[in-house]
Amino acid sequence: MAQNSQAAPRRRMSKLQRKNTLIAYSFLAPNFIGFIIITMAPILFSIVLSFINWNGGVLENMSWAGLDNFREIFTNFNFKRSDLGITLKNTVLYALATVPLTIVFALSFAMLLNKAVKGASFFRFVFFFPYVASIVAVCACWNYLLMKYGIVNTFLNSIGFNFTKSWTQSRSLAMWALIIVAVWRGAGYYMIMYIAGLQNIPNELYEAATVDGAKAFQKFWKITLPMLTPTTFFVTIMTTIQCFKVFDTVVLMTEGGPGRATKMLVNYIFDLSFNQIKYGVASAVAMVLFVVVLLITIFQFRAEKKWVNYF
Amino acid sequence: MKKIVSLLLAALLLVAMFSGASALADEKRVVKVASWDVYSTAANYHAAIKDGFEAVYPDIEIEWVDLASQDYKTLATSMLSAGDQTDVYIVKEITDLQKWADQGFLVSLDDLVAADDYNLSNYAGMDEMCRVADGTLDALPFRSDFWVLYYNKTLFDAAGIAYPTNDMTWEEYADLAKAMTSGEGIDKIYGTHYHTWLSAVVDWAVCGVDYTLADGNYDNLKYFYELYQDLEDAGACMEYGELRASGQHYTSAFYQGNIAMLPMGSWLIGTLIQEKANGTFDFDWSFASVPHMDGVAAKSSFGNMTAISISQNAANPEDAWTFIKWLAGEEGAKALAAVGTRPAYVSDAVAATYASVEGFPNDATALDALVPSSVSLEWPPGELVPQLQTVVNEEHTGIMSREYTIDEGIEYMNERAAEIIGE
Numbered sequence A: 001m002a003q004n005s006q007a008a009p010r011r012r013m014s015k016l017q018r019k020n021t022l023i024a025y026s027f028l029a030p031n032f033i034g035f036i037i038i039t040m041a042p043i044l045f046s047i048v049l050s051f052i053n054w055n056g057g058v059l060e061n062m063s064w065a066g067l068d069n070f071r072e073i074f075t076n077f078n079f080k081r082s083d084l085g086i087t088l089k090n091t092v093l094y095a096l097a098t099v100p101l102t103i104v105f106a107l108s109f110a111m112l113l114n115k116a117v118k119g120a121s122f123f124r125f126v127f128f129f130p131y132v133a134s135i136v137a138v139c140a141c142w143n144y145l146l147m148k149y150g151i152v153n154t155f156l157n158s159i160g161f162n163f164t165k166s167w168t169q170s171r172s173l174a175m176w177a178l179i180i181v182a183v184w185r186g187a188g189y190y191m192i193m194y195i196a197g198l199q200n201i202p203n204e205l206y207e208a209a210t211v212d213g214a215k216a217f218q219k220f221w222k223i224t225l226p227m228l229t230p231t232t233f234f235v236t237i238m239t240t241i242q243c244f245k246v247f248d249t250v251v252l253m254t255e256g257g258p259g260r261a262t263k264m265l266v267n268y269i270f271d272l273s274f275n276q277i278k279y280g281v282a283s284a285v286a287m288v289l290f291v292v293v294l295l296i297t298i299f300q301f302r303a304e305k306k307w308v309n310y311f
Numbered sequence B: 001m002k003k004i005v006s007l008l009l010a011a012l013l014l015v016a017m018f019s020g021a022s023a024l025a026d027e028k029r030v031v032k033v034a035s036w037d038v039y040s041t042a043a044n045y046h047a048a049i050k051d052g053f054e055a056v057y058p059d060i061e062i063e064w065v066d067l068a069s070q071d072y073k074t075l076a077t078s079m080l081s082a083g084d085q086t087d088v089y090i091v092k093e094i095t096d097l098q099k100w101a102d103q104g105f106l107v108s109l110d111d112l113v114a115a116d117d118y119n120l121s122n123y124a125g126m127d128e129m130c131r132v133a134d135g136t137l138d139a140l141p142f143r144s145d146f147w148v149l150y151y152n153k154t155l156f157d158a159a160g161i162a163y164p165t166n167d168m169t170w171e172e173y174a175d176l177a178k179a180m181t182s183g184e185g186i187d188k189i190y191g192t193h194y195h196t197w198l199s200a201v202v203d204w205a206v207c208g209v210d211y212t213l214a215d216g217n218y219d220n221l222k223y224f225y226e227l228y229q230d231l232e233d234a235g236a237c238m239e240y241g242e243l244r245a246s247g248q249h250y251t252s253a254f255y256q257g258n259i260a261m262l263p264m265g266s267w268l269i270g271t272l273i274q275e276k277a278n279g280t281f282d283f284d285w286s287f288a289s290v291p292h293m294d295g296v297a298a299k300s301s302f303g304n305m306t307a308i309s310i311s312q313n314a315a316n317p318e319d320a321w322t323f324i325k326w327l328a329g330e331e332g333a334k335a336l337a338a339v340g341t342r343p344a345y346v347s348d349a350v351a352a353t354y355a356s357v358e359g360f361p362n363d364a365t366a367l368d369a370l371v372p373s374s375v376s377l378e379w380p381p382g383e384l385v386p387q388l389q390t391v392v393n394e395e396h397t398g399i400m401s402r403e404y405t406i407d408e409g410i411e412y413m414n415e416r417a418a419e420i421i422g423e
Helices: A002-007 A015-049 A068-074 A083-114 A120-132 A135-145 A151-158 A171-199 A203-211 A216-244 A248-253 A265-275 A279-307 B002-026 B046-056 B072-081 B095-102 B110-116 B126-130 B153-159 B170-180 B198-206 B219-233 B240-246 B250-255 B267-278 B317-328 B330-337 B348-355 B364-369 B385-400 B406-422
Strands: B029-036 B060-067 B088-091 B140-152 B190-192 B259-265 B285-289 B300-310 B374-377
Touching: A015 A279, A068 A083, A068 A279, A083 A120, A083 A171, A083 A216, A083 A265, A083 A279, A120 A171, A135 A171, A135 A248, A135 B240, A171 A216, A171 A248, A203 A216, A216 A279, A248 A265, A265 A279, A265 B072, A265 B385, B029 B072, B029 B317, B046 B060, B046 B317, B046 B330, B060 B072, B060 B317, B072 B095, B088 B095, B088 B317, B095 B300, B095 B385, B110 B317, B126 B140, B126 B300, B140 B153, B140 B267, B140 B317, B153 B170, B153 B259, B170 B190, B170 B219, B170 B259, B198 B219, B198 B300, B198 B385, B219 B406, B240 B385, B250 B259, B250 B267, B259 B267, B267 B285, B285 B364, B300 B317, B317 B330, B330 B348, B385 B406
Parallel strands: B029 B060, B029 B088, B190 B259, B300 B374
Antiparallel strands: B088 B300, B140 B259, B140 B285, B140 B300
C-alpha cells in the first residue's frame, strides 16, 4: 500500500486515503475551530481596529482612521515623556533582566536537583510551586516581604545596607520587585524543562570526558551547556514573550507606579482600552507590541543556527 | 410490557415538560441590574432595594449582576459594548455617563419622563448632571455622596480633647490631628487617616471654589500635598507607602480603633452603622463637615453622584423604567435612607428617615453636617477627563511615595495635562 502510493504520488486520493484524511481533519477540527474563533478572530479584529476609530458600542460608531491611531501614540515619542516610549522602555528593561536571571536560576536548580539528592522530588515540588500558586496571593506575600519594615529590608539593613522604603514605592526598586517575583515564579517551571534536557544528555559523554581527565567545570562548559542549547533556546523564547506580556504582577504590586516607573506596554493598552475607552488607539499599541515581539523572535530564530546544537 | 413502560415514561416526561413550561409562564418578569458589592456590607442597600421594590411590584423580580467594585467601570463597559442584555446599569462615576452615552449604550429617558410626567425637581439640580452633551437625559440621580470627616468619639473622650466641629480650617484640623496623635508600637494612636486615593488627599482643592480638576492646572493641589506630608512626617497618619504595599482598606484601618479622624465619603455612614451593630468594632463614632480653606465657606465639600440608567440592549426595558423610576423617587430614597445610604432624592420625609436609622450618630454636629453649604463635583463630566484622571493619578503616586518633590510632581501633571488639552 505504501509502495503503491509512492509509485504514483500525483494520483487522485483513493477512497481509503480520503476517508483517512477526513478522519484526521475531524479530529483536528475541535481544536482548530476553537483556535480560529477564540484566538485568530480577535487577533485579526485587533489588527483591523488599529486602523479604525472606535470607542466601543454599536458598530456604526466605527470610522476609518487610517494611521491616526499610530500618529497619536507616536506624537512626541521619546523614552522620557511619552507613554509609549516609557512603557516600551520599561518592558524592554524588565525583559533584559528577567530572561537571563530566569535561565540562570532555572539551570542552577535543575543541576542541583538532577542528581539523586535526598528529597529531590520534594525540592522540585518546592521550586515548582510558585508557578502554580495563585498570583494574587503570591503578590500579596511579596508586597509584605518587600515593605519598608519587611523581612527583606530588615535583613539587608542588618548586613550593612540602608533600605528605607517599600520596594514597590521606590522608582529604582519597584522594577526589581517585579523582576524578582517573575524570576522566582518562572525559575521552577523552566527548571523542569532543564531537568528533562539534562536527562537526555547521554552519560557516555561524561564518562569519556572523565577518562580524558576533564574537570567538573570543563564538563559543564563543554558538554552540559552545548547539549542543553535546544532547551535554552526554547526557554529564552518563552520567557521573552512572557516578559512582554507582563501585566498581572504589575497591577497587583505597583500599579505601574510610582509615577510611571513600572508601567508596562500591556498596562498602557489596558488603560487606553478600559479607562479611556479608545479601542483603536489601544489596538495600535498592541500592534507595536506585536511587531516588537515578532522582531525579537525572528532575530532569535535567525541566531538559533549559530548557537543551538541539535544532536 | 416493555413498550407499555416506555410509553408511560414518555408520557410522564411530556407532562413534566408541560408543567415546567407553565411554571415558566407564571414566573415573575425579571429586571437584571448591574451593581457592585451586592453581597458585601460595603453597600448594604441592595437587599433593601430589592425587598422594597418587590413589595410594591410583586410581579417583577430584581436580579443583581454583581461586578467587582474596583473593576466596575471596566466590566460594565465591556458588558455594554458586548451587547449584554442586563437591563439596568448603575453609573458608578458620573464621568462615565458621557462615555457611555457617546457610544449609544443608554436609552434616552426624556420621552419616558415626559410620558409619565415624572417630576425631576427633587434632585437639587443633580438631574442636570445626568444630561449628556447633546442635552438628553440618560440617567436618573440615585445616590449622592459627599465627603465628611468621621471621628472616633471614644478616642477623643479618652484624650480629653474636644470633638471636631463643622467649621474648622485645614490648619486647625492638622493641629487637632497632631494633638490626637500619641503612643508607639501597638499603643500608637493616629490623629487622622488618609486613604491612598487622590480624592482623599487633595480633592479638597475643589471645595467651594470655582476650580475643577479638569481645568488642567494643578497648582492648587500643592497646599494639600504639603499638609499631608507635614502630617505624615509628624507621624499623625499612617504612611502612604506602607498603606499601598499592604493594600489596607480604610474601613479595616478605622475599625482597629486607633485612628481619631478619617475624611471619607458619606457612603461609609451606612457601613459603619451596620458593622457596629455586627460587633466588628465597639467604639463610638460620629462625623462632622470636612475642614475648609481660609476664605472658603464652612461646610463646603466635594462629592460624587451615582446615577441609574437603562441599557440600549435591555431585555426588559419597560420594567427597567418602572424600577429606576421607583428607585430614584421618594419610595426608593426612603428605602436607601432606612439603611443609612444617602439618596439623591431630597425631601423632608427622606431626611427624617435617614437621621432616624438606628445607630445613626444623632448629635447636633452630625445632623448639621448632613446639609453641606456646597458640594463640588470631584471630576466634572468631560471628554478629556478619563485621560486627565490617568495622568493625575499616576503623578499622585509619585508625589505620595516621595519619589519626586511636590513641585516636580505638579509640574509633571501640568505638562502632561497641557499635552492632552492641547491635542
